[in-house]
Amino acid sequence: MKTTQTIFEDGDHKWTAIVRDPAKPEYIIDTNEYLVQHGGQALLLDPGGLEIFPAVFSALSSEFDPSKLSGIFASHQDPDIISSLALWLEFNPEMRCYISWLWESFIPHFGGTAETFVPLPDEGASIPLGGLQLQAIPAHYLHSAGNLHLYDKQAKILFSGDVGAALLPADKSGLFVEDFSTHIRHAEGFHRRWMGSNEAKRQWCERVSHLDIDMMCPQHGAIYRGEDIQRFINWFDGLHVGVLRS
Amino acid sequence: MTAELTASEWRGSGTYSSGAALDLLRVVRINEEIKRVVSVAFKINIMALNAIFLAKRAGNAALGFGVLSNELRVFSKDLRESMMALTRQIHELVSEVSVVLQESRQDAIFRRAATEAPDHPKLAAVLGVRDTRHAAREATISTLRRGLRLAVDDVARLVELGGVLAKSAKIEAAYGASFASSLGQFSGEFDGIVEEIRSSLDNLRRSSFFGGSA
Numbered sequence: 001m002k003t004t005q006t007i008f009e010d011g012d013h014k015w016t017a018i019v020r021d022p023a024k025p026e027y028i029i030d031t032n033e034y035l036v037q038h039g040g041q042a043l044l045l046d047p048g049g050l051e052i053f054p055a056v057f058s059a060l061s062s063e064f065d066p067s068k069l070s071g072i073f074a075s076h077q078d079p080d081i082i083s084s085l086a087l088w089l090e091f092n093p094e095m096r097c098y099i100s101w102l103w104e105s106f107i108p109h110f111g112g113t114a115e116t117f118v119p120l121p122d123e124g125a126s127i128p129l130g131g132l133q134l135q136a137i138p139a140h141y142l143h144s145a146g147n148l149h150l151y152d153k154q155a156k157i158l159f160s161g162d163v164g165a166a167l168l169p170a171d172k173s174g175l176f177v178e179d180f181s182t183h184i185r186h187a188e189g190f191h192r193r194w195m196g197s198n199e200a201k202r203q204w205c206e207r208v209s210h211l212d213i214d215m216m217c218p219q220h221g222a223i224y225r226g227e228d229i230q231r232f233i234n235w236f237d238g239l240h241v242g243v244l245r246s
Numbered sequence: 247m248t249a250e251l252t253a254s255e256w257r258g259s260g261t262y263s264s265g266a267a268l269d270l271l272r273v274v275r276i277n278e279e280i281k282r283v284v285s286v287a288f289k290i291n292i293m294a295l296n297a298i299f300l301a302k303r304a305g306n307a308a309l310g311f312g313v314l315s316n317e318l319r320v321f322s323k324d325l326r327e328s329m330m331a332l333t334r335q336i337h338e339l340v341s342e343v344s345v346v347l348q349e350s351r352q353d354a355i356f357r358r359a360a361t362e363a364p365d366h367p368k369l370a371a372v373l374g375v376r377d378t379r380h381a382a383r384e385a386t387i388s389t390l391r392r393g394l395r396l397a398v399d400d401v402a403r404l405v406e407l408g409g410v411l412a413k414s415a416k417i418e419a420a421y422g423a424s425f426a427s428s429l430g431q432f433s434g435e436f437d438g439i440v441e442e443i444r445s446s447l448d449n450l451r452r453s454s455f456f457g458g459s460a
Contacts, residue, residue, distance in 0.1 A: 001362050053355050057369075058362035067368045087352060090372045 002033075002052075002059040005175055007215060007223065008155045013038045013132065015157055016063050017217065020173055021055045028052065029167075031080055032219055034159055035060060036152065039130020041070045044088070045150060045159050046081045046219050053084040071096040071118075073127065073136070075161030075219065076144035077103040086111025098127055098136065102146025120148055137207065139163060141200035156214035163204065164232055165190055166221030177222045180231050187221065188239070195241035205237040266347040269387075272455035273343055276394075277336045280329060283401075283446045286439055287325040290408075293439070294318035297415075297432055304425035310418040311429055314411055318436065321408050325443075328401045335397060339390045346383055349376070395456050402447045405440060412437035 001021060008015040018033040033056050034045040042064045048056050060066055069092055074082040077099070089095060089111055099107055101119035108117070118127075120136045127134040127150070135151040142163050150159040166187040177183045195201055209230070216224040216232065224232050294315055301312035353376060360369055415436060419429035452458035 050352075050355055054359035054362045057359045058366075061363050061366055061368075065368065087355060090356075090376070091368055 002055045004035075004059050004063050007175075007217070008157060010155070012040065012130075013154060015152070015155055015215075015217075017175060017223070018056055018059045019175060021052065024052065024055065029080055030220060032217065032221075033060075034217055035064060036129060036134065036150075036155075037064060038132040041130035042068065043071045043073055043127070043129050043134070044069055045073045046075055046161065047072055047084050047088055049080045049083045050087065053087050056084070057087075067091040069095055070129065071098060071127070073097075073134075073148075073150055073159075074099045074103075074107065075139070075149060075159070076100065076147045077106055078144070081161075081219070082107060083110050085116075089116065100140075100144075100146030100148055103144075122146075124148060137211075139200075139204050141195070141197035142204055143194040143196055151211055151213075153212070156212050158208065158211060158213045158216045158229075160216050160218050162194060162219055163191075163236070164216055164218035164221070164224055165194075166218070168221050172222075175223055177224050177228050180224075180228045183222060184232070184235055190220075191236065191239055192241055192243050198241055201236060201239070201241055205233050209233055266343060266350045269455065270340070270343045270347055272453055273336060273339050276450055276453055276455060277333075277340065279446050279450050280332050280336060283443050284326070284329045284333065286443055286446075287322060287329055290318065290322040290325065290436070290439055293432070293436055294322050297436075300425065300428060300432060304422055304429065307421065307423040308418070308425055308429060311415060311422060314415045314418055317411055318408075318415075321404070321411060324404055325401070325408070328397070328404060332394070332397050332401065335390065335394045339387065339394060342383060342387050342390060346380070346387070349380065349383075352376075353380075391455065395451075398447060398450050398456075402444075402451070405443050405447060408440045409437075409444065412440050 001023065002018050003020060005017045005019060006014060007017050014037040016035040016037070018035065020030070024030065028049070028051055031046070031048050031052065033048050036043045036045065044060070057066060066088070069088065072082070072085065072088060072095065074097060082099070085097060085107065095116070096118050097107065097112060097116050098118045098120055101121060104117050104119040122138060122140065124136045124138050127136055132152070132154060135153065137149040137151050137158070139147040139149045139161060141147065147161060149161055149163070164187065166183060167190055168186050172186070213229050214225065216229045297315035297318060298312065301308040301315050304311065356369065356373055356376070360366065360373065363369060412433060415433035416430065419426055419433045422429040
């Protein structure tokens, strides 16, 4: 079963990371899911694939009633991001799924109806959650052609999807990055291969460096905090991406 | 969930999904057999047309054979129509069983979730709704299964008529004077084709989808 860890809490405003399932077979990539709660409502970020649904569901249930989820935010269309959609909709068919407009007609292959999807424009959009305004931030081509991240200005948290992801060995399962230079070795190959555009990467670094961020939360690997965030942005800015081999 | 579970157990590939997968495989096999019969039925139509020409050429010596040739054309048309109806039924079944297969895969995941979060009221409610939905779908599949079996039996009866026509054609061929050999060859071929169809239909009726052993 996955565990939940509160990474931010201020009154009824809360971020919970759903992470690390020791029973997960090795052939399935490990993923992080995040639950944002505010004003009694909750938004689940990148809920994960079908196969890990039981682990995410049971962990999330210990934190929040799954039938009261008001929405799902999907950073992009990959199966490890959103293939469990149909299962979550069983608990609340009225739930909304926020996704780049580019994938609006593709994601219904995983489930949902025309009413389920809220297509987000390329320039991003505000997503309301119990009186809080979350910001969908453009991250197109990083790695998906229609890719968005989610910024919570109040909590100063950026959910960064696959950007910042690291494929960590079993003995490095800490939730937070502790030693940036060691950690980033596990991220380098992933970013070189998966991130498709140096231009898009440049724009993202520029955009994100203007945000006030305390925590950058990727969908794989560990969370960046404090100065490690700027270190990551600088590192990513200098990395040549979109190459088959380094 | 324990770490000792095998990968396939972890995926939840239980009997629930394998039952639907097996049914789908059986339906696909039935469909292949039906396609074989449809292709043979088309062949009979051409044969019947040739038989009519042959009977015309044989004239008075093949009057009875001529009547039978016309009956064969009617038979081939009826057979093709029956097989088309069977094809439509089988497509409907494939579609229903495919949904069951998809749903049962999700069920396996929900049941795994129930193991990880036991006594979760919302999960129990979802499983209850899904069970009701499955029961309705199973009832639909049972109706379609019965309908298909009846349709296969109808075709089998039609093919018995084809068998009688083939035997009669053999007898009439013997009266064909100088055309007796050609007429005999034709009626023999027709008899062979009817046997082929009969064998395919026997395979269909023995399918484990209908509770048989094949």
